[in-house]
Amino acid sequence: MKKLVILLAALGTLSFASCKKDYTCVCVDGTDTESFPIADKTKSEAKSACNSLGVLWTPGTCSLK
Secondary structure (H helix, E strand, C coil): CHHHHHHHHHHHHHHHHCCCEEEEEEEEECCEEEEEEEEEECHHHHHHHHHHHHHHCCCCEEEEC
16 A cells, blocks of 8 residues: 555656646846747756757846746
8 A cells, every 4th residue: 555655646746747837938148138938848848948049049148937
């Protein structure tokens, strides 16, 4: 029974970790700030997309919010 509870807890945690949400990538270059919506992505997918925007947004920086 204890193993079943641990298994169900682990599966529940994994299901929350892979849920898709909407994120915002905020890029700053001196005084210029732009926000880019990233819709229906996991956190790792959104972070990767924001990092890709950061490559295009030079010399500024982009971060996921």
